[in-house]
Every structure is written in C-alpha cells, then in structure tokens.
Amino acid sequence: MHSCRQLDYELGSEKRGCQMKTQPTIHAVAARAGVSTATVSKVVNGVETGISKATRLLVEAVVRDMGYRPNRIGRNLRTRRHGAVGLAIIDPSPRFLADPFTTNLVAGLSNQLNTDGFGLLLHGVRPGRLKDCSLVRNSEVDAICLNPSGDREERIRSMRLASGLGQPLIVIQDQPVADLPNACFVRQDDRGGAAALAELLMHRDPKRVAMIVADVAWPAVENRIAGFTQVFEREGVQLDLVACDETSNTAINDAITRYLDSHDAPDAIVGQNDQIAIAAIQVLTGRGLSVPDDIAVSGFNAFPFTGVAVPPLTTVCSRAYELGTTAARIIVERLGTGRFAETDYMLPLEVFEGRSI
Amino acid sequence: MHSCRQLDYELGSEKRGCQMKTQPTIHAVAARAGVSTATVSKVVNGVETGISKATRLLVEAVVRDMGYRPNRIGRNLRTRRHGAVGLAIIDPSPRFLADPFTTNLVAGLSNQLNTDGFGLLLHGVRPGRLKDCSLVRNSEVDAICLNPSGDREERIRSMRLASGLGQPLIVIQDQPVADLPNACFVRQDDRGGAAALAELLMHRDPKRVAMIVADVAWPAVENRIAGFTQVFEREGVQLDLVACDETSNTAINDAITRYLDSHDAPDAIVGQNDQIAIAAIQVLTGRGLSVPDDIAVSGFNAFPFTGVAVPPLTTVCSRAYELGTTAARIIVERLGTGRFAETDYMLPLEVFEGRSI
DNA sequence: CTGAAAGCGCTAACAA
DNA sequence: TTGTTAGCGCTTTCAG
Numbered sequence: 001m002h003s004c005r006q007l008d009y010e011l012g013s014e015k016r017g018c019q020m021k022t023q024p025t026i027h028a029v030a031a032r033a034g035v036s037t038a039t040v041s042k043v044v045n046g047v048e049t050g051i052s053k054a055t056r057l058l059v060e061a062v063v064r065d066m067g068y069r070p071n072r073i074g075r076n077l078r079t080r081r082h083g084a085v086g087l088a089i090i091d092p093s094p095r096f097l098a099d100p101f102t103t104n105l106v107a108g109l110s111n112q113l114n115t116d117g118f119g120l121l122l123h124g125v126r127p128g129r130l131k132d133c134s135l136v137r138n139s140e141v142d143a144i145c146l147n148p149s150g151d152r153e154e155r156i157r158s159m160r161l162a163s164g165l166g167q168p169l170i171v172i173q174d175q176p177v178a179d180l181p182n183a184c185f186v187r188q189d190d191r192g193g194a195a196a197l198a199e200l201l202m203h204r205d206p207k208r209v210a211m212i213v214a215d216v217a218w219p220a221v222e223n224r225i226a227g228f229t230q231v232f233e234r235e236g237v238q239l240d241l242v243a244c245d246e247t248s249n250t251a252i253n254d255a256i257t258r259y260l261d262s263h264d265a266p267d268a269i270v271g272q273n274d275q276i277a278i279a280a281i282q283v284l285t286g287r288g289l290s291v292p293d294d295i296a297v298s299g300f301n302a303f304p305f306t307g308v309a310v311p312p313l314t315t316v317c318s319r320a321y322e323l324g325t326t327a328a329r330i331i332v333e334r335l336g337t338g339r340f341a342e343t344d345y346m347l348p349l350e351v352f353e354g355r356s357i
Numbered sequence: 358m359h360s361c362r363q364l365d366y367e368l369g370s371e372k373r374g375c376q377m378k379t380q381p382t383i384h385a386v387a388a389r390a391g392v393s394t395a396t397v398s399k400v401v402n403g404v405e406t407g408i409s410k411a412t413r414l415l416v417e418a419v420v421r422d423m424g425y426r427p428n429r430i431g432r433n434l435r436t437r438r439h440g441a442v443g444l445a446i447i448d449p450s451p452r453f454l455a456d457p458f459t460t461n462l463v464a465g466l467s468n469q470l471n472t473d474g475f476g477l478l479l480h481g482v483r484p485g486r487l488k489d490c491s492l493v494r495n496s497e498v499d500a501i502c503l504n505p506s507g508d509r510e511e512r513i514r515s516m517r518l519a520s521g522l523g524q525p526l527i528v529i530q531d532q533p534v535a536d537l538p539n540a541c542f543v544r545q546d547d548r549g550g551a552a553a554l555a556e557l558l559m560h561r562d563p564k565r566v567a568m569i570v571a572d573v574a575w576p577a578v579e580n581r582i583a584g585f586t587q588v589f590e591r592e593g594v595q596l597d598l599v600a601c602d603e604t605s606n607t608a609i610n611d612a613i614t615r616y617l618d619s620h621d622a623p624d625a626i627v628g629q630n631d632q633i634a635i636a637a638i639q640v641l642t643g644r645g646l647s648v649p650d651d652i653a654v655s656g657f658n659a660f661p662f663t664g665v666a667v668p669p670l671t672t673v674c675s676r677a678y679e680l681g682t683t684a685a686r687i688i689v690e691r692l693g694t695g696r697f698a699e700t701d702y703m704l705p706l707e708v709f710e711g712r713s714i
Numbered sequence: 715c716t717g718a719a720a721g722c723g724c725t726a727a728c729a730a
Numbered sequence: 731t732t733g734t735t736a737g738c739g740c741t742t743t744c745a746g
Contacts, residue, residue, distance in 0.1 A: 069494060071497075097461070103454045106454055107453060111481055119478045120478065124467060139428045165424075247661060304605065
C-alpha cells in the first residue's frame with residue numbers, strides 16, 4: 001500500500017512535467033522514511049509519547065528533505081474543524097476596510113487568531129446580502145464574527161441569519177439581542193465615552209452642540225448620540241444632528257459649511273469620528289473662527305494617522321484593535337470549551353484631552 | 358449504508374444535548390430525500406445534465422428544510438483545492454493594516470477573490486518570521502500573495518522562501534527577481550509617478566527638496582526616491598532624505614521640525630505619503646510659513662480620509678485597491694489555466710494637482 | 715436519469 | 731514503540 005501510494009506520487013510529478021510539482025503527502029514521507037503514516041503524523045504534530053528519539057529524528061529529516069507540509073484539508077476533515085473564523089463586515093462601500101475602526105478591528109482579530117493557530121476569512125458584505133455570502137452558504141469556518149451596520153432592524157436580521165447557522169456567533173459593536181442562541185456580544189462603551197465627553201464639554205456651558213454623523217447607521221454612532229443626549233437633555237443643551245456622506249471629504253466639508261451658513265454658530269461641533277472633526281476644524285479655521293476659543297471641536301476614535309490636527313483633538317479613544325483581540329480570544333475559548341463563559345463583553349472608553357475644546 | 362449514516366446523524370444531535378446541533382451532511386440530505394449522495398451533490402452544485410426536474414425540486418426542498426450547507430472541507434479534499442489564497446504582509450507593526458495602502462490592497466484583493474469564490478487568509482508577518490507563518494508551514498492555500506518590506510535583500514529572502522513552496526506566488530509592489538519560478542509581480546509605477554511629480558515641482562525652479570521617509574524600507578518608497586533622483590540629478594536639484602518613525606505623529610512632526618531647525622528652508626517638502634505631507638503642512642503653517650507660497654508640499658497616495666488638507670494636497674494617486682483586484686484576477690486565472698499569462702504587471706500612476714505646490 | 719463505490723490526506727483507536 | 735485500519739464529507743466515474 002505504501003509503495004503504491006509512493007508510486008502515485010512519483011508518477012504524478014513526472015507525468016505533469018511542466019506543471020507545478022505535486023506536494024508530497026504524509027504517505028510519501030512515511031514511505032521514504034520507512035515508517036507508517038501514523039508515525040509521521042505523530043512526529044509532525046509533536047506528539048511526545050510513544051516515539052523513539054531515533055524515529056523522530058529520522059522522520060523530521062525526511063520531512064525537511066522532501067519539503068513536506070501537512071495538508072490542512074486532510075487534517076481538517078479528520079478533526080472536523082475548519083481551523084478558521086469568518087469575519088463578515090456589513091458595509092455599503094466596497095472599500096469597507098478604509099474605515100480605521102474596521103482596519104484596527106481586523107488587525108487585532110487577525111493577529112490574535114493567527115497566534116492561536118486559526119485563520120481569518122475576511123468578507124465585506126453589502127447590506128442585505130449576507131445570505132449570499134459564502135460564509136453563510138457553505139460550512140467553511142468554525143465560528144462567525146459579525147460586524148453589523150444599517151438600522152437596528154436590518155442589523156437584527158443579520159444577527160438572526162448568522163445565529164441560525166448553528167455555529168458560534170460573535171457580534172462586534174451591537175447591542176445584545178434577546179434569545180439569540182449561541183451568540184456573544186463584544187463591544188466598547190461608546191455611550192459612556194460620549195457621556196464623558198459631553199460632561200467635559202459642559203465646562204463651556206454650551207447652549208447648542210452640532211454632531212456631524214454619516215448617513216450610514218452604525219451602532220457605535222447610535223450609542224454616541226445616546227451618550228450625548230443623556231447628558232445634554234439633563235443640562236438643557238440642544239443637540240443638532242447633521243448628516244453627511246462620510247466617504248467623501250468634500251461632502252463632509254459641504255455639510256458642515258451648509259450647516260454653518262443656515263444656523264447660528266453652535267458652541268461646539270463633535271464629529272462621529274476624528275476625520276470629520278478634523279474637517280470641521282479646517283472649515284471653521286477657513287471661516288476665520290478659532291478652535292477652541294470661538295467653537296469647541298471634538299471627535300471619536302484617536303487612531304494613529306487620523307489624529308494629525310491643530311490644535312490636538314480632544315476625542316474619545318476607541319479600542320477597535322482590542323475589540324478584535326478580545327473577540328479572537330473569546331472565539332478560541334468557545335471553540336475549546338464548547339460554551340461561552342460570558343455572552344456580553346464591554347470595553348470601557350476614555351477621553352483623550354487635547355486642546356480643541 | 359445510508360440509513361446507518363442517517364442514524365449517526367440523528368444520534369449525534371440527540372446525544373450531544375446542550376451542544377450545538379451537528380451540521381447535516383450530504384448523506385443526511387440524501388437519506389431524507391430518498392436519493393443517493395451523488396444526486397444531492399449534483400443538485401447542490403448546479404449540475405444541469407441528468408437530473409430530472411422533480412428530483413431537483415425535491416432535493417432543493419430537503420436542503421432548505423434541513424438547512425444543509427455543503428462542507429467545504431469534504432469538497433476541498435475531493436477536488437484537491439483549498440479555495441483560498443493567503444496574503445502575507447511583512448510589517449514590523451502588529452497594526453500592519455493601519456497603513457491605508459495596505460488597507461486598500463486588502464479590500465481589493467478580498468472583494469475580488471470573494472467574487473470569484475475564493476477566500477482570503479490574512480496574515481501580518483514580522484520581518485524574518487515568514488518561515489513560521491502557517492501559510493508557509495502548512496499546505497492551506499492555493500496560492501500565496503506576498504507584500505514584502507524591509508531592505509531588498511530581506512525582501513528577496515522572503516520571495517525565495519515563498520516561491521520555494523511550490524505553489525503560485527504573486528508579489529505585490531516589488532521589483533521582479535530573476536529565476537523565481539512560478540512567480541508573478543504586480544506593482545504600480547511609483548518611479549514614474551514620482552518623476553512626474555518632480556517635473557511638476559520643476560516649475561518652481563527648486564534648488565533643494567526634502568523628502569520625509571519612514572525608517573522602514575518599503576519598495577514603493579525606494580522607487581519614489583528613484584523617480585525623484587532621476588529628475589533632480591538631471592536638473593541639479595539637491596534631494597535631502599529625512600527619516601522618521603512614521604507610526605507616530607509626534608515623531609513625524611519632530612523629524613520635520615529638527616530638519617527645519619538645522620537646515621536652510623528647502624524649496625519643497627515631499628512626504629513619502631499624504632499623512633506625512635499633511636504633517637509637514639501643519640509644521641510649516643505653525644512656523645508662520647505659507648504653503649505653497651513659501652514652500653511647496655506634496656505627498657503620495659491620495660486615499661480618501663488622508664486627503665483632508667488645506668490647501669488641497671498635490672499628490673501621486675496610488676492604486677492600491679486596483680493592485681488588489683488585479684492580483685486577485687491574476688491568481689484566479691493562474692489557478693484556472695495552470696500558468697501565468699504574464700509575470701509582470703505595472704499599473705501607471707497619475708498626479709493629482711491640488712494647490713500645495 | 716440515478717446510484718454504488720472509490721478515494722482525496724489525514725488522525726486516532728486499537729492491535730501488535 | 732510502531733503499524734493497521736476505519737473513516738471524516740464530498741465528487742466523480744461508471745454501471746445500471
């Protein structure tokens with residue numbers, strides 16, 4: 001049997017000629033080393049018990065020599081594990097990754113999963129199209145990580161769909177939904193962060209604050225609005241919501257300009273993220289207004305590269321990268337133990353005090 | 358045999374109790390529909406010939422009813438395809454994705470691969486650690502996409518290592534290496550773009566130009582420097598290279614400040630990317646210098662969100678997203694035909710003329 | 715038009 | 731300490 005397989009392999013590489021060399025299988029290694037496939041398997045997987053030093057060394061040498069790399073498919077089929085996690089990011093833009101929050105989330109998730117021996121399958125999904133995503137149509141990952149967007153109803157549809165797949169689901173940055181079996185929620189306290197920022201803003205005794213928000217509904221933004229409202233309602237401060245297309249700088253500038261043209265100047269402008277806040281500073285400066293003397297400005301996120309502002313931006317620091325590593329750890333634990341220890345994790349947020357308010 | 362498998366499945370779901378329901382297999386579907394697994398397979402894979410309408414409808418109904426999702430592992434083992442491509446991004450920072458170039462590259466690659474039915478396995482790899490990456494240690498993807506960084510020698514080591522794996526290799530953004538079997542290079546014309554920008558700068562008749570570069574060596578940056586040098590040497594313009602840690606805004610600002618403190622003011626400052634150029638504008642403005650009247654400033658990339666500058670930045674537009682989609686298409690074609698049609702693709706670059714030079 | 719059967723590469727239980 | 735063997739879920743001839 002060994003020699004037969006070995007023959008297959010040798011024939012394969014000769015027959016195909018110009019074709020790429022066939023990857024050696026565990027059988028080829030076993031045959032060359034004169035041991036069984038079981039022995040090779042044990043050596044390759046570092047099983048300590050029941051392998052003599054000599055055999056181990058021999059097999060390791062043959063493995064190196066033949067350039068053998070275990071085929072994950074065979075292993076996965078046998079262990080009934082995919083060794084991978086899917087991340088579905090719901091976003092209308094094909095450049096879904098351009099948002100620094102997403103970027104940092106993906107980096108954290110990817111790094112931590114890789115460390116633990118898992119792969120990350122990345123999918124940008126247009127709203128309403130989750131059902132067509134290959135993560136959903138096929139069984140190809142051990143768990144699904146979902147970053148929803150859109151209004152709450154749409155997000156709940158996404159979550160139910162993903163949950164119905166019968167595999168562990170980790171929802172990033174959305175409020176828990178009742179009776180969602182086998183789901184775990186991982187989020188940051190955007191509401192608390194916004195409230196802390198609002199309290200800070202209260203030192204200026206503002207009457208009116210404008211918040212510039214994207215026209216795509218993100219759960220984080222809803223919570224940021226809720227956090228402001230919580231403080232501002234109590235204090236009798238009016239909150240104006242100004243919507244814009246955040247994917248274009250000109251659109252952001254235009255929206256801010258239009259708002260300033262048609263309203264009395266607010267006491268403060270907050271962006272739903274730092275890019276928008278920086279744009280606001282520039283529009284204000286361009287109109288001869290001084291930040292923070294005339295108008296306070298603040299943002300959200302504090303990611304490197306988005307913080308190049310003069311004056312330094314006061315902003316709520318997001319923890320997207322840690323959201324990613326946290327989610328990864330939870331997934332790995334869930335896959336190991338068979339259950340979620342907790343089903344709701346919330347990372348606290350802090351305000352970075354720049355000089356823009 | 359069918360009923361035996363079916364029994365397994367039923368038992369499985371009952372025995373496990375609180376455990377997650379076992380995913381139905383093709384055998385379970387076949388048993389429930391009263392057909393063979395071969396028939397189910399054909400229906401699921403949309404094979405048109407030799408399936409009666411009635412059978413198709415029946416099987417489809419059972420598939421829906423049971424929530425059957427084909428297990429990719431079984432399929433992959435049989436077809437000897439992984440259905441996935443690995444992307445190894447060599448970068449010293451764990452936040453490798455934060456760079457907008459990388460971000461856009463990944464978005465393009467991911468979207469196009471997903472469209473063509475492939476997954477993308479994302480790996481951030483620290484320099485010199487490629488050999489430990491699971492993409493390298495295991496056979497788990499059909500092709501590897503490599504985005505090298507570091508000095509040329511280090512990059513060549515990475516490329517040789519990846520090429521030696523015996524599977525198709527696509528190198529993003531590096532100069533072709535001779536005798537690298539089964540590799541294809543996909544890049545943008547950074548050198549040409551830089552030269553075009555340099556020509557534009559010549560209208561100001563500069564004597565000295567400072568280029569702010571990161572201390573990590575990226576192939577793109579080398580080419581940008583080469584493009585400048587090509588024009589500036591001909592014209593007798595001096596090019597100063599100022600290195601900084603580009604991952605920190607303060608480091609960028611400090612480096613520019615130190616340079617300006619210790620040298621006569623240059624006629625122009627170019628950043629290796631737009632973030633750096635924007636920082637330069639702010640440092641200059643803070644010193645009471647006017648851009649572009651006193652000093653011209655320009656950058657590279659023109660990605661959305663990094664272009665919030667006053668005045669609008671003159672910059673060379675990168676095509677990272679298209680680099681990604683192009684690489685994806687090449688990979689898919691290579692996997693289909695068994696060979697690369699070309700082994701070197703170069704996307705031309707254009708200058709966006711803002712008002713900063 | 716449908717089904718039986720072989721086998722993809724690997725692991726783990728069990729036998730030797 | 732090592733080897734034999736039985737599949738993991740699926741596709742694909744080939745026979746009916």
